[in-house]
Each structure stands twice: as structure tokens, then as C-alpha cells.
Amino acid sequence: MADPYAKVVKVISVNILYFDLGHGDDYIYRGTTLFRGIHTGDKLDLSSEQQNLYKKETVSELFPEYYLLKINQFNDVAQNTLDEWIYFLKNEEIKDEFQAQGLKQAKEQLDIMKLPEDERRAFDRYVDDLHYHASMVESSYGIGILKGRKEGKEEGKKESQIQIVINLLDILDDDTIAKKTGLSLVTVQKLRDKHS
16 A cells, blocks of 8 residues: 655655756756646645645655756865765765765775776675675574474473373373373373372
């Protein structure tokens, strides 16, 4: 079943451009979705009830938002974490003072992608092998837990049966106890001898 419209997550599209698109002096451009009536030219707005429901002021806040990062126009001066990302995308390096979240992981991935093909394949095999071994350990551990639970349940069931037999020793004969509990006659007799 689909979620109600109010729970739909907004799409944000980030486009990294290494070519010159359009005229403009900035290196980051933001675009939003604006709806205008074809016949009347009026702007589509949210009603006050919809603003309450969606927790948004405008229709454009519900629809995709676009960012164009014109990497070649960046002046290499990082003033915030977004600039740190743009610096990295332009220069393929991270300065020691950079703090942007996820930047170091992106650098590691870029370094892997820049490996010669035979080294990258060897690295991929190594990573696959690590995943395989981790899976095997996890599977073995999970099977061990399930086996332990099963054994524990069986042990608990057996202890319960033994306690029932002990309680019935004063009341019933060994044959009847064996038939009613499902234990062997020999087991019942051993319990009688032990608890007599």
C-alpha cells in the first residue's frame, strides 16, 4: 500500500557539471518547481489546510529541487562544508582542515576507482572475499544460536517430563507412567529406583 502524499520524501537532484552551462557568475545554482496555469497564468499555491498537513508553505517545497554545481567556476576557496565537497570534486584532494561529512569515504572510493583495472579487480575480489567470510561467520553463528535454542527447548521438555514422572511415582505403576509420558519403561524404572 502506498504512503499518503504527506509522507512522500522530497527529491533533491544534484548535478555536477564539468562544462559551462548557461551564463552566470556563481558556481551553485538552485532551481525549484513552479506551477503556473496554462490558461490563466496563476501560480498554484497550497491551501492553509494543505500547509498544515504537509508542514510546507509552498507547492515547490513538495516537488523536486535541483542544484547545478558548476565545478570549473569554483575559486578553490572553501568557506563551508559544501565548498569542501566542490573543492574535492574539482581537485580530487581533501585539505587537512576539511570537516564535511562523508568526504573521507568519498576520497577512499575515488582512490579505488582510480586504480589500474587489474588492481581494481584484485581489490574487488578481496572485498568480495571479506563479505563471503563475514557471511559465513554470521550464518554459522545464527545456525549455532538456533541449534542451541532447539537443544535448550528439548532439554527443558525432558526435565519437565522427568519431574512429571517423579510426581506420578506414588500414584501410578511404571507401565502406565511410561505410556502416558512417552518415556521408556527403563527410564521410568531408573527414576523409581533413584527416588525410592
